[in-house]
Amino acid sequence: MDLPLSTLQTIRTVAERRSFTAAAAVLGYTQSAVSRQIAAAERDLGVALFERAPRGVQLTRAGGLVLRQIVIALDALDRAERMLADKPRHVRRVRVGAVSVAGTALLPRSIAALRQMEPDLEISTREGTTPALVRGVRAGTLDVALITGRPPFRSPDQEHPPLQQHTVIDTALALAVPSASRHAGPEPVTLESLEGESWIASRSSEDEPQLGVWPGLPGRPTVQHWTRDWATKLGLVAQGAGITTVPADFLPAVPPGVTITRIDGVPAEIRRVSLAHARDLDPTVVASLVRAMREAAATLVTERREWT
Structure with missing residues (x-):
């Protein structure tokens, strides 16, 4: 696979956003430029990476296989850049996505707790809907996602293997x-x-x-x-x-x-907030994330009862 770095980034962004137009907005390209990059990549690889539809695009089976290798390559380049910048080797990074309801109080408190547990852990966050965040985890642009679900609490998407999920809290509306x-x-x-x-x-x-x-x-x-x-x-x-x-x-x-x-x-109308991640994420990082988020959720519940 001999594709330019910019094309690899474009493929990953289109896979996450499921739209050429949305990917172009994120990358600062025109929609036609994104389309040309994807078309050129498909010609070079000899396979279709995306299925076009009126409501957006989705990865083909071949596209999914290619995406996994792209994520590995881009992550490796990112680590190399950090090493060349002389950043301490013990510093780790985790990219967290969260639905808006979690971002109001749960996410900030979870980050504060994580800083106490894992002072060398760099944390970046972004907000999105549950489907968009799940796609981000699948595409490798997010490491974990705080997502919501309703009974019967099925897997957040239909892909295999399923993402791992850890319940943070169940709450009644x-x-x-x-x-x-x-x-x-x-x-x-x-x-x-x-x-x-x-x-x-x-x-x-x-x-x-x-x-x-x-x-x-x-x-x-x-x-x-x-x-x-x-x-x-x-x-x-x-x-x-x-x-x-x-x-x-x-x-x-x-x-x-x-x-x-x-x-x-x-x-009672029950909603669940879960932490979802790919199966290859560092288990020590996962354990710290789950613990911090559950502790933050428990604190919020206690405070809520005190001022009602």
């Missing part, structure tokens, strides 16, 4: 309501009492539902505000602009004017 609203009073909140309410929600994608409207709410709820940012969501609730579904255990202290409450008479 709750509601964030304005403290001045009737839902914050002594009367229990029921599905019927939520009829006609305005909701604050995140837009869902085809492969990942987002939080906002309570799952299974009957009728056609009105979503008045769309945002993925948790500070914005809670700020809107505090101002009486609507209500929203929250994973209460992961939130930092809520702002004044917001009350966290539960819905009576319905089964």
Whole structure:
């Protein structure tokens, strides 16, 4: 395989983003330049690396085999650059991806704990959806990912071998309501009492539902505000602009004017946060990550109970 370094980086980025256009934006190329690089690589290798579809691209079987070797080569070059830069050999690096809900409080506290456990561990982070983060782990641009799942908690993708997963915490969903609203009073909140309410929600994608409207709410709820940012969501609730579904255990202290409450008479809606990684990741690093994240989650739960 005799491909330029830039082409190797392009193949890996397209595999992760599943889109020539998205990969071009990340790499600073035009979409046509990315297409030309991939086409040239496919001609040189004599195989198709990607299957084109209206909604994006996905790796072929041959593309998956090529990608694994590309990841090994790029990681080796990265290590060589660090050695030439005279960086201490004991320094290690882990690239962590996290869904937005984990990034509000769980991820920062986990990093603080990791710095105590592994002072020589370099940590970089980035946010994304669960499907995008899983693709990042598969493509080798992430080492681990904090992802969310719903019962029955299947593998996050269909590829083999499956990624290894470690449960960080299971939590029940709750509601964030304005403290001045009737839902914050002594009367229990029921599905019927939520009829006609305005909701604050995140837009869902085809492969990942987002939080906002309570799952299974009957009728056609009105979503008045769309945002993925948790500070914005809670700020809107505090101002009486609507209500929203929250994973209460992961939130930092809520702002004044917001009350966290539960819905009576319905089964608990459980969400799981897991740490996913490839099977060849250093087991000592994995153990430290899992321990730090579980400890951070336990601390958040304790604090949550103290201020409710």
